Amino acid sequence: MGITPLYLGPMTEYAVDQVQGTREGAIGPKQKPLTMEQQLAVGKYIGYDDQGNEFDGYPTKNIKSCIRDAAIGKEWWDKKIDKKRFNAAFEILGDILHMDGECVPSKDWVMMGAGRSSKPFPAWTYRWKYKKDWKTTFIIRILPTLITEDSIFTIMNTAGEYIGTGAWRADKHGRFKIINTKKISKPEFDL
Numbered sequence: 001m002g003i004t005p006l007y008l009g010p011m012t013e014y015a016v017d018q019v020q021g022t023r024e025g026a027i028g029p030k031q032k033p034l035t036m037e038q039q040l041a042v043g044k045y046i047g048y049d050d051q052g053n054e055f056d057g058y059p060t061k062n063i064k065s066c067i068r069d070a071a072i073g074k075e076w077w078d079k080k081i082d083k084k085r086f087n088a089a090f091e092i093l094g095d096i097l098h099m100d101g102e103c104v105p106s107k108d109w110v111m112m113g114a115g116r117s118s119k120p121f122p123a124w125t126y127r128w129k130y131k132k133d134w135k136t137t138f139i140i141r142i143l144p145t146l147i148t149e150d151s152i153f154t155i156m157n158t159a160g161e162y163i164g165t166g167a168w169r170a171d172k173h174g175r176f177k178i179i180n181t182k183k184i185s186k187p188e189f190d191l
Helices: 013-020 036-041 060-071 083-089 149-163
Strands: 045-048 054-059 090-092 096-100 103-112 121-130 140-142
Touching: 036 103, 036 121, 045 096, 054 060, 060 083, 060 090, 060 096, 060 149, 083 090, 140 149
Parallel strands: none
Antiparallel strands: 045 054, 054 096, 090 140, 103 121
C-alpha cells in the first residue's frame, strides 16, 4: 500500500517526438512547450486483463528495480548479492501491475533540458500521480538457494520505506509498505 504519492515518470524524449511529430525530441527553451493535454495523453500506463479490459497500471520493472536497489551489495540479510544474482533469484510475475487508487494530474515546476543542453531552463510539467493510498498486488518467485522468504520480505519492506518507486523517489515519493502476504507453494505447470 502506498504511504506517499506515486508520481509516474515525466515524458521521455520519445514521447515528446510522438506528440510534436519532430525528429529531435528534446524540448529546448526555443521550442513551444507542450500543453497539459499533450503531456498527460502519453504519461499513463495502461494494462489489459485476461478479458481484454483496460486498467490503470504500473510497470513491474519499476517495483523490481526499487527492491533490487535495497538488496544488492548489502550483507544484512543471508548473503551478499550483486545485480545479476538478484535478478536470477527474484522475479515479479507480469509486465504491468493493476493499480488501485485515484490517479490525478499533477502540475509541477521543474528544470528541463538538464543533461541535454548546456543551459537548463524552468518549465511547468504535467504528469500523473496516484494519491498516497494507492495499492497493487503482485506475485513473486524466488530462488531459495540465493535468497530466503524472510530476507525478501525484509528487503521489500526496506525498499518501500526508504527507497520508493516512480519519479521523484529522492523527494520521498512512491514509498510503500507490504500489508499482506500469502504463500503459494509448489505451483503446478503444464508444459
